[in-house]
Amino acid sequence: MKLPPLNAIKAxxxxxxxxxxxxxxxxxxxxxxxxxxxxxxxxxxLGKQLFLRGNNFLTTTDAGQMLYPHVARALSDLSEITERFLEQDMRSRIVISTIQSLAEGLVVPAVAKFRHSNPQVGVSLQIDSDPFVFDQHEIDLRVSFQDHNSANVTSQLLFQDTVAPICAPPLAQHLPPDLLDIPDRLLIHVDWGETYTSYPTWATWFRNFGNRKISDARAGLRVAGTNIGLELAIRGAGIMLAPLSLAQKAITAGQVTALASTQLSLPYGYYVSQNARSLSEVKPRKSQYLDHIQQLLKQAAPKP
Known part of the structure; x- marks a missing residue:
């Protein structure tokens, strides 16, 4: 196939x-x-003169007039298919990473609203545990219980959470009035893994309210993750020290009840983070999509 140079045809x-x-x-x-x-x-x-040139005029020749509609249509078709490919490539690169406990209650509602208004844009939602290193993942946004703010990452606070003891209403009816008298076998302990030391434990809860009781975790339930703990609490298996952002839906539905009006604030907040180095590399349209998703995350975040 013999074709003229593309730049020459564009000119x-x-x-x-x-x-x-x-x-x-x-x-x-x-x-x-x-x-x-x-x-x-x-x-x-082409071996043909396409324009007649003069000092003050430029006229398209018969050969130029014959060539033009074909060239214009070919360039238009090429531009259209190129834009389709670029849009597909852009869709495949919008990736949101989060932790399991935030996926259902926070990230999924925000992504669903985004898709309703932007059905042509694909979003990949993945679960990644903390600690999370941006340089080791190809993502656009990270939503987690971790402030990634650094020279290469920008973070925005979504909300600050609190925890309180919760359990199923039938279990609550048979508990002693003082939490200190609750047997250790009924306490649900959430294990966030070896890398976390900031998540409040039952010992933290009791100490914060003037008692140094240390419960025996071996006597109760020990679970890996707040979602599992909440499901056990809903099913009446014990009492969980739960983040209220996670438990609020179950509380509203009457599946669990808060056992104390006093709440304990978590030491860190929940953040949405973006790789700062990629900000200058993304296309304007994709940047607008990312801004929109972050706005929807803020709207979906629990209000104090």
């Missing part, structure tokens, strides 16, 4: 449409001399 098409080499150069971001040179290359390749 010819722009010149016919704009009327002058100067106007075509302004559109293409090059000088009028550069446009004229590219048009000459097209004429040399």
């Amino acid at each position: 010819f098409e722009a010149t016919v449409r704009c009327g002058t080499f100067t106007a075509a150069g302004a559109e293409l971001g090059v000088s009028s001399a550069a446009v004229s040179l590219q048009v000459s290359k097209a004429e040399e390749f």
Whole structure:
């Protein structure tokens, strides 16, 4: 297949449409001399004169008029299919990472609203445990119980959470009035893993309210993750020291009840983070999508 150089064809098409080499150069971001040179290359390749040139005029020849509609249609088709490919590539790169406990109550509602208003944009939602290192993952946004703010990452606080003891209403009816008298076998202990030391334990709860009781975790339930702990509490298996952002839906539905009006604040908040180095690399449209998702996350976040 023998074809003229693409730059030469683009210069010819722009010149016919704009009327002058100067106007075509302004559109293409090059000088009028550069446009004229590219048009000459097209004429040399085709063996036909495409324009009649004068001191104050530029007229398309019969050969140029015959060529133009075919060139314009070909460039338009090429532009359309290129845009489709770029849109597909853009969709595949919108990736949101979060932790399990935030996925259902916070991230999923925000992503669902985003998809309703932007059905053409694909979103990949993945679960990654903390600690999380941005340089080791190809993601756009990270939502977690961790402030990633650094030279390469920007973080925004979504909300600050509190914890309180909860259990199923039938179990609550048979508990002693003082939490200190609750047997250790009924306490649910959440294990966030070896890397976490800031999540409040039952010992933290009792100490914060003036008692140094240390419960025996071996006598109760020990679970890996707040979602599992909440499900056990709902099913009446014990009492959980639960983040209220996670438990609020179950509390509203009457599945669990809070055993104390006093709440304990978590030492850190929940953040949405973005790789700062990628901010200058993403296309404007994708940047708008990412901003929209972050706004929806803020709207979906629990209010104090």
